[in-house]
Amino acid sequence: MAPFERIKDYSEERATFGRRALLALFLVCAVFVILVVRIYYLQVVEYERYTAISERNRVQLQPVPPRRGLIYDRNGVLLADNQPTFSVTLLREEIRNMEETLQGLADLIEISDRDVDRFRQRMQQRRRPYETVPLRFRLTDEEIARLAVNYHRFPGVQVEADLIRYYPYGSSLVHALGYVGRINERELEHLDPVAYAGSNYIGKLGIEKFYESVLHGRVGWQKVETNARGRVLRILEREDPVPGEDLVLSLDLRLQQFAESLLEGKRGAIVAIEPETGGILALVSTPAYDPNLFVTGISSADYNELRDSRDLPLFNRAVRGGYPPGSTIKPVIAMAAIDSRTVPLGHRVFDPGYFEITPGGRRYRNWRRSGHGWTDLNSAMAQSSDTWFYDVGYRMGIDHMSEYLEMFGFGQVTALDTPEAIRGVLPSREWKRGARGEPWYPGDSVNLSIGQGYLVATPLQLATAAVVLANRGTWVQPALLQGVLQENDDGIVLARPVLAEDATPMPEVNVRMPELWAPLIQSMVDVVHGPIGTARAVGRGMQYEMAGKTGTAQVIGIAQDAEYDADAIDERHRDHALFIAFAPVENPKIAVAVIVENTGGGSSTAAPVAREVMDAWLLDDYTSQLEWAKR
């Protein structure tokens, strides 16, 4: 066999090859048939499906965030603006070495550890592929230039333009306006994801929060063609966003800033309201803080400093400060006593310097130990005699007092647009049973009659009560907003926005004895202008007539026979000074409530502040006579 094997059979080899080659050609054709079938399957059978995928790839719907509405004061001064700022953002998909990139950027521009921490937080949040993550906001021109020169070294690093809220008057208005901040994850759960697609900021506090729906505007959309890297190549369709509506507030910036200066270095609050409209002219709480810090996210160091400050700058005393209102509620108590027919208009009480429910029992002391002798409504109001009010308070009891206090707005939030406002405490029998589990004692009524005890009110509520007094019982709803700017055929007009959560209007204060208003208000005039009025010092040389009531709120209880000695106790335990007032008495233009914490009696510190505010508003006199506020 072996030798035979070596002989090549050429024709047989050729024939074998021919068979194999034809077989191969057959298999080749079979494979081509498979390929053609596959192509047919993809391009004909599955055509619709792949067309849809291809369109989804190519066309993206991008939100176009609306411009947030601006906020103006009553004179058209811009209080909240949108400023174009530049941020440096990173695109993770294009960054090979994140640490190197961060280090390299830190050599170029200032990047704090905090920026890096917050950046890492944002990186961990869920996001779409090819969505940029901001690293630092508010780049300076120089930083933008430095980044631009070094772009090529940092693929995936971009400078992006954004509109960021800016409050030009900083801390002056923060307690009135609030501020916006970046949307956090908790808010994200409650937000309409469509309406807020593309929006990074939301109102967190105050006006910015309350009118969020008006200010935000309506998101727009654009259909864009993008490439695989998410870069927009062209816009196919576009629905423009509707910018947020611009608000006009009743606030007067000049008055607000002046009022703020009056409390400089002190803790306190001033609320000024126009009685005719209820428009809030000034809403001051000191100390305050710069809202601009919060817009892009405050650093924890800055935040801790604000939070831990003993003066509580973050605390909005004007709407959240719950104080015992002290004697400032005496006009309401007097009205309650007489109008409920508990005592006649000429009711007289002898003031020996104290009041006893039963002879020889517990003594409720008048602020003046020697007493005021015989007092009636007018002299008791003017001198703020506690004994007269102890007497009428004891006689009428809690039910009448709480009924009238409620009519004047205590224990409720009556203002339209102060979302953080607290209700305070309006004591009643039911309240005490619920809150304390105790019945109402006659002694509680005695305490309540001079604004001590359980009653807790905010400066905003006191100013509201002053408005009701100024209007002789006619209610207006206190509000910061005058209207929104809208354009119609007549040009630009102010319109009331339609809000879902519009408050129900308060009922009018219906008194049985309308003739009571005149002597009651006269007694308040005598507080300021009368010869024995507690605030007669501020009434001196006044070019208009003012009605007011001083108040002093005890911070600590004083023992039965102990003497209140301002010098002996810690400054923080000193009494709060309060004052409510309106002016002019006829046709009032302004009502004010002032509280200055831990400065003693209302006549000495709070009343002069109120006068300065009135002088400014009524006489356009923005110079301060106050020792501590002189510039």
Add this chain to the structure above:
Amino acid sequence: MSNRDFQRTMPGADVHFQSPASWWSYTRLDFWMLVLLFLLCCYGLFILYSASGQDMVYVTRQATRMLVGLVVLIVLAQIRPRAYKSLAPWFYVAGVLLLVAVMLFGVGAKGAQRWLALPGFRFQPSELMKLALPLMVAAYLARNTLPPSFRHLLASLILIAIPTALIMRQPDLGTSLLIAASGIFIILLSGVLWRYIFLAGVAGAAALPVLWMGMKEYQRQRVLTFLNPESDPLGAGWNIIQSKTAIGSGGISGKGWLQGTQSQLNFLPESHTDFIIAVIGEELGMHGVLILLLLYILIIVRGVMIAINAEDSFARLLAGSITLTFFVYVMVNIGMVTGLLPVVGVPLPMISYGGTSIVTLMAGFGILMSLQAQSRKLRR
């Protein structure tokens, strides 16, 4: 023996084409093959312009390579088959040595070591091996009687295994597959007994797990991704999903030249190289793909005809191997882009952008034409 073996001219050639056919025969080139290759190149440049993002630089570079390839083709066609036969062992040994050199001193990119850096240019020895291996195996088997004995079979399998293993180590799965295929086609065409083929099939199936163990991580990933591309739509499965989407969304008549969104907007990766058929599918639709497939099958049929008519076993085996390897390129590339086969780096012949592959392919066709010219001369 058929009548044709005694014919001196093609039927009908004596009427009109006698004179042109006679001068043409001196070029030793195959007219029809050349026409088909020319059409294929034109088609390739046409679609490359779109696939490269309308960049004439790519097109001119590719055209230059095609011209270089044409020169190589013409030169190689002039060399007698006998010379190839005698030079085959030298090519083979040189090729293996160069592959070893690549292993030792090679340079590379993306984790693969495939090139030898020579002064002035980079050289990829596996390309040389694409021609050297079939030459060697064809020469070796044709020297002995066919069908090959078991001993010769074993020897030729070793000849195939050495370069295949070296290239797989680089790692370059696509090229090693093509080279192994070019050798195995020769064995199959040589008339090897069916029972050996059957045994090899069984052994191959048994070797699959071993092959799996030997693969690099990214190669395994490709296979896994092939089995389920949707498992990682943004990662490894991206290529397949995007290429299927491109082809599928092209429909019957396509989105129009330069109008493909998948390819023009960069959704399709490697759109001008390995995945270029997806651009054809998207922009020119099924019509475009069928034209391409028609060109390919005509080239293959022509190649098989040349092989069948070749003068001796060496020429037949070599011509068959060159043709069928060309077919493997087409099958693997289109199969992978349409999602029928795993992603291995095999270009679409004459269409995909890339230098060496075109020159090597043209060189293969040059050898094929040399074999063809020889048999034509004998018949005359």
